[in-house]
Amino acid sequence: MAKQPMLKFVQVPRDMPAKRDAEERREDFHEIYAEYADAKAKEQASRCSQCGVPYCQSHCPLHNNIPDWLRLTAEGRLQEAYEVSQATNTFPEICGRICPQDRLCEGNCVIEQSGHGTVTIGSVEKYITDTAWEEGxxxxxKPAQERSESVGIIGAGPGGLAAADVLRRQGVQVTVYDRYDRAGGLLTYGIPGFKLEKPVVMRRNEQLEQGGVEFVLNCNVGEDISFDDIRAKHDAVIIATGVYKSRDLGGPGSGSDGIVKALDYLTASNRKSFGDEVPEFDSGELNAEGKKIVVIGGGDTAMDCVRTAIRQGAESVKCLYRRDRANMPGSQREVQNAEEEGVQFEWLTAPKGFVGDPVEGVMVQRMRLGLPDATGRQMPEVIEGSDYVEPADLVIKALGFEPEELPKLWGVDGLEVTRWGTVKAEFTTGATALPGVYAVGDIVRGASLVVWAIRDGRDCAEAVLQQLNGASAVAAE
Known part of the structure; x- marks a missing residue:
């Protein structure tokens, strides 16, 4: 009788891949987790309880078939595990690295609820796909048949690239337009290398380009090409621009030199890692070296900023957040990593202004949590008379992102937006009020997760294919 390869969570403890020592990883931008060895990946995958109702799968935006690929990994059938993994996910090696598994699949693992420690789903997913690339x-x-129809995709972030992949595999001619000089969106320029090394993203860009996707880069829609021209060139258009407009912060001195936007700061750092010329970095404007850094915000972007500043050689790095640790929106795992690397968190603090120009300090108010608001979250309240000044040479605002006014920017009538400025689109299909025009990802949802953008891109591509197939059937009659 074959030995049972699964249900070993009672005998086998949870074990993450080895994490590099904090002192060592402070010195570079390489990923902080080592790769599983084959035996370790099998061992950790074997802890899965093979639930009748897999909450890990239902809480994954892509509904990845996690129990099946864990079982295949435990049985040593790694190529089959990869096939199952990539059937629902365009970029599993990216999700394995940057998804907040503690809030999604792993956070809903049944054995975690029973006190045995969750299965390390993200690390196994990363291992499976990294191995798949190594093994070829x-x-x-390679589409089985080329089609004459074409689709234009505006935005080369995860949503746009996921849609491009699905459509191109069906033989559709795909052109992706993007404002940057490299595809990938925030995967390329927003997320630091210690979470997602850039060759991982570039490898996918190359696969799409070699597969026949045309990239038109350094292209600002509304300036270099009009939205109407893109519509005229293609049978369907997918808007996947993401949300790049930074939320701002008022108060006295908010316009001082030395107060910068998180995305500008992270983009400069990532460009430097590519070897680009970055005058704003070289001048010191967007470089934390030797400076007292204050980052304002409590999301994953703030965590990216504080950990980047540590690696750039900051004298000190402090993070101000108006709620407490339990109520912050960012990943708890990222907070722990940041603390290990030397970041200081000032919980229940909020800025009310800035001192000096160039900036010399942040005027800080201490807060307490009051009654819950309509969403159920406790509202921060100011503690009167508790103000102090936090010294700072560089202040980074990581307060989240809002959509740009696309109808106004692009001069397009009929593209409806919500009261938040996001594009109004049909749930699941991404169809907008304009015929043949779709929208996916953050420009529809507001700032969200990469995995949701991938889900939206895949779903929208299927809807576009249905539209194209319907048009083909009508034309054939």
Missing amino acids: WVQPI
Whole structure:
């Protein structure tokens, strides 16, 4: 009788891949987690309880078939595990690295609820796909048949690239327009290398390009090409621009030099890692070296900023957040990593102004949590008379992102937006009020997760294919 390969969570403890020592990882931008060895990946995958109702799968935006690929990994059938993994996920090696598994699949693992420690789903997912690339199991995109129809995609972030992948595999001609000089969006320029090394993203960009996706880069829609011209060139258009407009912060001195936007700061750092010329970095404007850094915000972007500043050689790095640790929106795992690396968190603090120009300090108010608001979250309240000044040479605002006014920017009538400025689109299909125009990802949802953008891109591509197939059927009659 074959030995049961699964249900070993009672005998086998949870074990993450080895994490590099904090002192060592402070010195570079390489990923902080080592790769699983094959035996370790099998061992950790074997802890899965193979639930009848897999909450890990239902809480994954892509509904990845996690129990099946864990079982295949435990049985040593790694190529099959990869096939199952990539059937629902365009970029599993990216999700394995940057998804907040503690809030999604792993956070809903049944054995975690029973006190045995969650299965390390993200690390196994990363291992499966990294191995697939090494072994040559990741196949080039080769459509069985070319189609004459074309789709234009505005935005080369995860949503746009996921849609491009699905459409191109079906033989559709795909052109992706993007304002940056490299595809990938926030995967390329927003997320630091210690969470997602850039060759991982570039490898996918190359796969799409070699598979026949055309990239038109350094292209600002509304300036270099009009939205109407893109519509005229293609049978369908997908808007996947993301949200890049930074939320701002008022108060006395908010316009002082030395107060910068998180995305500007992270983009400069990532460009430097590519070897680009970055005058704003070289001048010191967007470089934390030797400076007292204050980051304002409590999301994952703030965590990216504080950990980047540590690696750039900051004298000190402090993070101000108006709620407490339990109520912050960012990943708790990222907070722990930041603390290990030397970041100081000042919980229940909020800025009310800035001192000096260039900035010399942040005027800080201490807060307490009051009654819950309509969403159920306790509202921060100011503690009167508790103000102090936090010294700072560089202040980074990581307060989240809002959508740009696309109808106004692009001069397009009929593209409806919500009261939040996001594009109004049909749930699941992404269809907008304009015929043949779709929208996916953050420009529809507001600032959200990469995994949701991938889900939206895949769903929208299927809807576009249905539209194209319907048009083909009508034309054939």
